[in-house]
Amino acid sequence: MTIEFDNNRLLPELYGEHGKNLVRIEQALGVSIANRGNQVFVSGEQAARARAELVLNTLYHQLERGGQIGGGDVDGALRLSLGGSAMADKPVDQPRRLEKLDALRTNRREVLPRSTTQAAYIKALLTSELVVGVGPAGTGKTYLAVAAAAAMLVEGQVDRIILSRPAVEAGERLGFLPGDMRDKVDPYLRPLYDALYDMLPGPQVARSLESGEIEIAPLAFMRGRTLSNAFVILDESQNATPMQMKMFLTRMGENSRMVITGDPSQIDLPFGAKSGLKDALEILPKIRGVDIVRFGEEDVVRHDLVTRIVKAYNRRDAKLPERGADKAATDTKSDVSRNPSTDDGSRVEQNNEQK
Structure with a gap:
């Protein structure tokens, strides 16, 4: 040839x-x-x-x-x-x-899918109002969500981007941390900012942060708000509680898009606490208009070594015994993480419940 x-x-x-x-x-x-x-x-x-x-x-x-x-x-x-x-x-x-294939175009780059699951995820991001991306680290869940947000902001489909993430490491007691709100939560939102600066020129990001066009919104401080004409991303959602997840999901206003990303194998909640992501995965499939995209270890697009590491952890976790009080914690932390490794990595759960 x-x-x-x-x-x-x-x-x-x-x-x-x-x-x-x-x-x-x-x-x-x-x-x-x-x-x-x-x-x-x-x-x-x-x-x-x-x-x-x-x-x-x-x-x-x-x-x-x-x-x-x-x-x-x-x-x-x-x-x-x-x-x-x-x-x-x-x-x-x-x-x-x-x-x-669908692509996400921003002021700095064109983002194309690198796996069949990423292609399905991008399609869902462009067409659905609520998308849940679940799977191991390195599969592009957060990066593609930020790319979609930046693309829609550039095209005028939304007026602002709101980035949110549970600050579990600080016990959500952000008031005790030094500095203003951005200083308090920046360390926890850094991966989102890194992706944002990849999509938009630095000066534009700085201006947008100053004007509120791009906003940081600690999950604990979002109660009572209605988020309209916005692209809202909740990252690391496995560290949200069921109550916080319900609160977040009910913030959606007119002409808004919401994306929830998380890895159920990396839960940092206190022992015995249920993950809001796992709770949502039990409830949201019953609701029409929600797309759930499940990534597997075969979708890892970082270094090849990362793929091998994820596979090794999944094999180990699959063999862990569930004993007594440890069972609940094991269910919470590794149940869904084992499923993606056996999933074909390319299935989108399109929920079509009839009214």
Whole structure:
């Protein structure tokens, strides 16, 4: 198979330093790739060649749109072409046209999905009023939620972004911490800010924080508010209590979007306390209009070592005995975390309860 590209200036980044991107595709798909000028020659089984062509064209189109390519982008295109893991044993029967997938466009970058679950998550973020993203660390739950918020703010679909996170480490007693409200909660919201600065220019973020267009809202201090024309994100929701979760969910006003993200395997609540996320996962599936997206360990898009670490913890947690009083704590902390590892990682629970 011969693939020809029009713009030679994009090819060095497409191929990667010393052809490392091509090597990665070879290893993942079991093909041989050679390049000469603006032509790439792919040999191997027909299905593998087709997927290699799909991955290369997807990355090339990303460069044509002004994007950049890193190792994560290559793995993402591979993961999508294989219908799951970047090193899947059995690829899906029909490759998708990856360039047709939904993307999140902000002032600084275009964010594309790096797994089939991320693709479903982005679609839910763009179409649903309430989305719950559940799964292990490193799957892009928070990053994509912030990207969607920034994209909708830029497009004028919402007037402001509200970021919230339980400050469990401070026991929610924020009044005893030094400084103003932002000083008190900034350490707990730092991952959200990091994603925000990735999506929008620094000066714009600073101005928006000053004007209130982007707002920090400690979960404990949101009672009594109605959040209209806003994109609201509750991160680390596994550390909210059921009462706090109910309070948060009932803050939604007109023309607002809400996203809840969490990892039930990382609960920091006091011993015996039930997680608001686990409670919500028992209730929300019964409600029409709520999308629940479950990520699995195969969706981890950080370093490969992170994927192996998550798998090791899941295997260990699956073997832990449940004894006496420890049972409730084990249920709370690891029940849902085991489910994603056995889930196919690409299912969105679309709730369609009839009125």
